[in-house]
Amino acid sequence: MREVVVISGKGGTGKTSLTAAFAHLAENKVVCDLDVDAPDLHLLLDPTVTRTEEFISGHEAVIDPEKCTGCGICASMCRYDAIDAVDGVYRVDPLRCEGCKVCVAFCPVEAIDFPARHCGQWYMSETRFGPMVHAQLFPGQENSGLLVSRLKKEARAFAEAKGLDLILCDGAPGIGCPVIASLSQTDLAVVVTEPTPSGVHDLERVASLCGHFRTKVAVVVNKYDLNPDQTHRIEALCREKGYTLAALLPHDTIVTEAMVRRLAVTELENTDFGRLTREAWATITALLNA
Amino acid sequence: MIVAVASGKGGTGKTTVTASLAVTWSRPVLAVDLDVEEPNLHLFLKPEITSTEVVPLEVPVVDESKCTYCRKCSELCQFKAISVMGQVIMTFPEMCHGCGGCMAICPEGAIGVGTRELGVMEQGMSRETIPCLTGRLRVGEAMSPPLMRFVRGRMRAQAAQTGSDVIIDAPPGVSCPAMSAVADSDVIILVTEPTPFGFHDFKLAWEAFSPFEKPMTVIINRAGLGDDRVYGFCAEHNLPILAEIPYRREIAEHYSKGLILAELAEDLSERFAKVGQEVRRLASEVSHA
Numbered sequence: 001m002r003e004v005v006v007i008s009g010k011g012g013t014g015k016t017s018l019t020a021a022f023a024h025l026a027e028n029k030v031v032c033d034l035d036v037d038a039p040d041l042h043l044l045l046d047p048t049v050t051r052t053e054e055f056i057s058g059h060e061a062v063i064d065p066e067k068c069t070g071c072g073i074c075a076s077m078c079r080y081d082a083i084d085a086v087d088g089v090y091r092v093d094p095l096r097c098e099g100c101k102v103c104v105a106f107c108p109v110e111a112i113d114f115p116a117r118h119c120g121q122w123y124m125s126e127t128r129f130g131p132m133v134h135a136q137l138f139p140g141q142e143n144s145g146l147l148v149s150r151l152k153k154e155a156r157a158f159a160e161a162k163g164l165d166l167i168l169c170d171g172a173p174g175i176g177c178p179v180i181a182s183l184s185q186t187d188l189a190v191v192v193t194e195p196t197p198s199g200v201h202d203l204e205r206v207a208s209l210c211g212h213f214r215t216k217v218a219v220v221v222n223k224y225d226l227n228p229d230q231t232h233r234i235e236a237l238c239r240e241k242g243y244t245l246a247a248l249l250p251h252d253t254i255v256t257e258a259m260v261r262r263l264a265v266t267e268l269e270n271t272d273f274g275r276l277t278r279e280a281w282a283t284i285t286a287l288l289n290a
Numbered sequence: 291m292i293v294a295v296a297s298g299k300g301g302t303g304k305t306t307v308t309a310s311l312a313v314t315w316s317r318p319v320l321a322v323d324l325d326v327e328e329p330n331l332h333l334f335l336k337p338e339i340t341s342t343e344v345v346p347l348e349v350p351v352v353d354e355s356k357c358t359y360c361r362k363c364s365e366l367c368q369f370k371a372i373s374v375m376g377q378v379i380m381t382f383p384e385m386c387h388g389c390g391g392c393m394a395i396c397p398e399g400a401i402g403v404g405t406r407e408l409g410v411m412e413q414g415m416s417r418e419t420i421p422c423l424t425g426r427l428r429v430g431e432a433m434s435p436p437l438m439r440f441v442r443g444r445m446r447a448q449a450a451q452t453g454s455d456v457i458i459d460a461p462p463g464v465s466c467p468a469m470s471a472v473a474d475s476d477v478i479i480l481v482t483e484p485t486p487f488g489f490h491d492f493k494l495a496w497e498a499f500s501p502f503e504k505p506m507t508v509i510i511n512r513a514g515l516g517d518d519r520v521y522g523f524c525a526e527h528n529l530p531i532l533a534e535i536p537y538r539r540e541i542a543e544h545y546s547k548g549l550i551l552a553e554l555a556e557d558l559s560e561r562f563a564k565v566g567q568e569v570r571r572l573a574s575e576v577s578h579a
Contacts, residue, residue, distance in 0.1 A: 009328050011300010011462040016487060037463040038298050038494055040487040058368065079389050080439075095469055100389035101368050139498030140469040145432065173300040173462050174327035177432040197548040198305065198330040205328060205429055212430045226539075227546035251539065256516050259486050 001159055002288050003152075003167045005034065005182050008192045009202030011173035014222040015192050017255050018277070019170035020044040020264040023129040025281045029166035031127070032155045033134040034182045036120065036147045041170045044262055047125030047132050055120040055135065055150065057143040058099040061092045067111035074103035074112065095140050119143050122151060124158070129264075131158065145177035149184065156185075166288075175209045183213045188288055190246065192220045195230030203234065207243060217243040218284055223251035244287055247280030249273065291573040292449070292456040294475035296499070298491030300462035302481045303511035303535065306545060307562075308459040309334040310552035312420050314562040317570075318454035319420060322445050324471040325461040326409060326425035326434045334550050337414030337422040345425070345440045346405035347433070349383040350392045356400035363392035363401060388436060408437040411444065421448070434467050442474055455570070464491075464498035472499055476573040478506045479532070479565075485516035492520060496527070505572045509565070512537040532565045 006019045019041060023031045033041040063074070063083075068090055075083040075090060082096035083103060092103070092112075104112045119142070122135035133155045137144055155167045169186075172178040183189065189210045193203040203219065210217045219238050224231045231248065238245045252273045258265040266274045295308045308331055312321040323331040350363070350372055361374045371386035372379070383406050393401045409427040416422050425441040427434050449456050460471035472478050478499055482492040492508075499506060508524055513534040524531055535541065535551065535558075544554050552562040 008300075010330070012302060037465040037468075038300075038491045040299070040490055043486050043490055077390070077394065095466075095473070098387055098389060099368055100387060100391055101366055102389050102391040102394065105366050105391065105395060137465055139464045139494065140466060142435075142466045144465050174434075175429060176327045176427060176434045176467070179327075180430075180432050194546075196546040197333040198328075201330060201333060202328040208429050223542070226542055230546055251542070253515065256485055260517050262486070 001165055001167065003169065003186045004188045004190060004284065004288065005169040005171045005186045006190045006192060007171035007179060007182065007206055008173060009175060009206035010193070010198050013192045013194050013199060014255065016040045016044070016170050017259060017265060018192055018220065019168065021266040021277045022168055022281050024264040024266045025278060026166055026168055028164050029130060029168050030155050030159050030164055031129060031132045032151055032167055032169040033132070034148045034151060034169045034178065035172040036135040036137045036144050036151070036178065037172060039134055039136060042134055044259065044264060045127040045129060045132060046262060047123070047127045047134065049123045049125045051124040053122050054118060055122055055147050056116050057119050057146050058117045059101065059114045060094055060097045060099050060117045061101070061103050062113045062115060063090050063092055064111045064113060065089055067109055069109055071108065073106055073108065077102050077106055120147060122147065122154070124154070133158065145181035148178045148181035152182070152184070175206050179206070179209065183210060183215050186215050188216045188218060188284065190218050190220060190284060192222055193234060194223045195221060195227040195234060200230055200233055204237065207241065216287070218246040218287055219243050220247045220249065220280060222249045224248040225250050244283070246283045246287070247276060249276055249280070291570060292458065292475045293477045293479060293569050293573070294458040294460050294472040295479045295481060296460040296468060296472050296495060297462055297481045298464055298495030299482070299488050302483050302488055304481050305330045305334060305459055306511070306551050307479065307481050307509055308457055309550045310562040311457050311566055313417070313550055314552050314559055315455065315457070315566050316563065318452065320445065320448055320454050320456045321416065321420055321422045322441065322456060323424040323459045324438055324441060325459055326427045326437050326441070327461060329424050329426055331459045332414070332422065332424055333548055335416040335420060335422055337416040339412050339414040341413045343411045345408045345411055345437050347386065347388040347408050347436050348390060349386040349388065349404050349406045350381050351402045351404035352379050352381060353400045353402060354379065356398045358398055360397065362395050362397065366391045366395050387433070408433065411441050423448070435470055438467060438470055442470070446474065464494050469498065472502065475504060476576060477569050478504055479509055479569065480506060481509045481511055482520055483512040483515065484510060484518055484520050488516070489520045489523070493523065505576060507532050507569065507572065510534045532568055533561050
């Protein structure tokens, strides 16, 4: 079984549109949306949810105002500035609370509860392209990395049980916690970029992150014709670092047209963009099996 | 006055808007890049860097000669960053959230302070008039919130000291990094595009930021592309659309050269100056309410 994750560093380069097309083209796979913070893949795949699970992770501190004596030890020890007093009553800001338990441990009158935190939901679904695992983190929640790891674990168990060959994942932007979690045990990272200063800068950072985890990198340049100089820079970077340049895709409004119609771009017939995307997937498949 | 430029979906034009507002702002302004995972604002404002500071996180270092293996530290740690097995104590600094609990709870004073590098904070000056602050997460570091806290602290101190306004380029998404980037602001600008993905994530961002009860405004980028549902949503929820940036290849090419949108044409520069005025007006309404 192989695992592929589509990432980008910079947001909005076309990760999800490309993942949807790959989901259309790949066989015998489970699709997984690891952008648990702002997931979009379901908008194109239109999943029917067959199973919903709550995602409970970590804890949060809650001060009982009846028991609190207002000594302020909790606020003085909190490194996250999560505890404030309003008119002598101490309160934890759940958005800032890191769930470290320090205030709970040091409260002299045991006035602080530490309930489990309900951070989101995850789902098993069926789509026209096969099974899908996805999630929604609640707004402002932490632990997105743990939810990503959870989804990957569920996708792996499902793929093993059903004898599937591939886990195809749509990743999150950035290089932080959820992206690091998405790279674990991944065979190939497909990095989607664009020929702009931001695209190149962010590609360098996210591809170097893949290097940390010894994950193989394939690069797709979207809108390559927007700026030939920047595209040459990306090509040179790929040669220098040993990344496979999997495809150059043109700037084409057909991607948005497909999105508005809730289709993968390869579902539209006889388009240049669709043909190039099929070629890209063939290159990626060859790389996976190499 | 602090304005945060946020979006939900990545790549909708946050940095384009932030840079354009910064160069057309009519008062002294500090430009802050809080997208510490992938900071891009400097690629457009091109500040001359005047200082680079390493931002550390405090992690435990155990003095084994004092440790009695009582396990109080490992029982408190919620992040599996310190562990005691028999007569062996181990730390996992990359797991540590820097809460300081182990150091405080150790009855023997056996846990001292070490550091892990989160990344750096760069200070610089763009066009001799726009001071810039950038957080840059170290590649391989998972935790952006503590680095963001450091940059936000410096940002508030500088704004208080100089009396300047602040424009924040926020990270995408609606989880903790995005929320902490908008938490300090007086006004939020949501940048979106009229596509199904743009609209979906715009709604997520609106929902996530609504509990802050700050005025939210909208800039629609790539207007004319996709569909028009975002307009109906803004009308229904009284979200003022401050500007629309048309979908034109010329604009995308200008951006791909590292140039600032407000400087592409006179009318765009005037448009962003007006957005700035409107944002300051909204902020002053709030502060006088």
